[in-house]
Amino acid sequence: MTRLEDWGWDERWAAEFSAGAGRGLLPARVVSEHRGAYSLAAADGELRARLPGAMRHRSVERASLPAVGDWIGVEAVPGERAAVVRRVLPRRTKLSRKASGEAPVEQIIAANLDAVFVTTALNQDFNARRLERFLTVCRESGAETVVLLNKLDACPDPAPYLAEAAAVAAGAVVVCLSAKTGARVEELAPWLKAGRTVGFVGSSGVGKSTLINRLLGTQFLRTRETRAGDEQGRHTTTHRELFLLPGGGVLLDTPGMREMQFWEAERGLARSFEEIDALASSCRFKDCAHGAEPDCAVKAGLESGAVTAARLEAWRALAKELGARRNVEMRKNWNNPPKGGA
Numbered sequence: 394m395t396r397l398e399d400w401g402w403d404e405r406w407a408a409e410f411s412a413g414a415g416r417g418l419l420p421a422r423v424v425s426e427h428r429g430a431y432s433l434a435a436a437d438g439e440l441r442a443r444l445p446g447a448m449r450h451r452s453v454e455r456a457s458l459p460a461v462g463d464w465i466g467v468e469a470v471p472g473e474r475a476a477v478v479r480r481v482l483p484r485r486t487k488l489s490r491k492a493s494g495e496a497p498v499e500q501i502i503a504a505n506l507d508a509v510f511v512t513t514a515l516n517q518d519f520n521a522r523r524l525e526r527f528l529t530v531c532r533e534s535g536a537e538t539v540v541l542l543n544k545l546d547a548c549p550d551p552a553p554y555l556a557e558a559a560a561v562a563a564g565a566v567v568v569c570l571s572a573k574t575g576a577r578v579e580e581l582a583p584w585l586k587a588g589r590t591v592g593f594v595g596s597s598g599v600g601k602s603t604l605i606n607r608l609l610g611t612q613f614l615r616t617r618e619t620r621a622g623d624e625q626g627r628h629t630t631t632h633r634e635l636f637l638l639p640g641g642g643v644l645l646d647t648p649g650m651r652e653m654q655f656w657e658a659e660r661g662l663a664r665s666f667e668e669i670d671a672l673a674s675s676c677r678f679k680d681c682a683h684g685a686e687p688d689c690a691v692k693a694g695l696e697s698g699a700v701t702a703a704r705l706e707a708w709r710a711l712a713k714e715l716g717a718r719r720n721v722e723m724r725k726n727w728n729n730p731p732k733g734g735a
């Protein structure tokens with residue numbers, strides 16, 4: 394029998410839970426979600442849960458609904474291993490992206506992660522620009538961000554990949570390992586601790602589920618051969634789910650993500666481009682885009698070598714994208730002013 398503490402419950406959660414309204418509610422954590430049906434970890438084992446009608450209403454913001462990793466308060470259905478969701482506890486961290494499609498909708502990938510392993514492979518999957526983008530989004534979540542370079546066993550020379558990863562990691566730890574052979578997997582130990590939750594994100598086929606299987610010590614999760622030739626995965630994992638590590642700790646498996654569009658990313662962008670951020674305060678203009686502006690400290694950094702052209706170009710593209718997203722959001726609020734406002 395597992396305990397709530399195994400899933401990360403602690404005194405802070407308990408205080409938060411008892412401070413909120415709702416007598417007779419049970420605390421539980423969202424382990425997985427499938428089309429509005431939730432699987433939960435509760436004090437006496439697994440529970441199934443559903444949303445009450447009011448929460449399923451179209452006008453309810455998607456981000457306010459329970460996401461995988463959330464701690465929630467539920468009302469048990471007497472005589473069944475089932476419950477109804479009544480409240481979502483405030484999230485400590487929140488990994489979000491913009492849902493695909495035109496509309497500005499926040500999609501929560503996971504809540505309450507302590508760390509995120511941004512996973513890529515030491516082969517043609519590796520892409521410094523995509524890694525930068527993933528790191529930016531993961532840093533915005535508030536969780537610690539770590540870079541995993543997998544498939545070390547199949548890579549004759551990891552040095553160039555390591556150098557490229559280090560250039561975009563901006564202080565994040567980079568770990569080279571092999572899920573297949575288990576080489577250097579022990580280097581993940583600092584993040585795999587009782588009560589701590591770590592999420593794996595990355596493209597399809599990089600070996601997230603293989604690595605989780607290795608850490609769990611089972612072949613529990615389905616993994617699949619990458620297509621010969623292009624090394625692209627086939628989206629073997631189809632939903633997000635939490636798993637308990639036998640030695641303590643909680644792991645989140647996610648389906649491979651092709652897109653990682655920004656929701657909010659201001660903090661993440663500053664952290665992921667810390668060398669640019671550090672110089673930006675010395676630019677003449679506070680909102681300097683480090684383009685055509687005069688007295689730009691970042692462009693001066695290009696001369697001195699403090700900033701590389703590739704990094705500045707990447708920063709400009711991401712900052713522009715973030716700005717465009719914010720404009721869409723502003724227009725939406727302009728057309729539909731929040732209710733109850735003046």
Ligand SMILES: Nc1nc2c(ncn2[C@@H]2O[C@H](COP(=O)(O)OP(=O)(O)OP(=O)(O)O)[C@@H](O)[C@H]2O)c(=O)[nH]1
Pocket residue numbers: 543544545546547570571572573574595596597598599600601602603604615616617618619626627628629630631647648649650
């Ligand atoms: N050589 C080698 N192959 C690996 C390693 N890790 C995973 N693989 C292989 O890569 C393929 C994809 O692995 P998965 O674990 O399914 O990848 P995933 O990231 O979970 O993919 P999605 O679920 O689609 O997101 C499988 O054929 C694995 O056997 C590794 O360390 N070395």
Ligand SMILES: [Mg+2]
Pocket residue numbers: 601602603615616629630646647648649
């Ligand atoms: Mg998988």
Ligand SMILES: [Zn+2]
Pocket residue numbers: 673676677681682683684686688689690691692
């Ligand atoms: Zn500037």
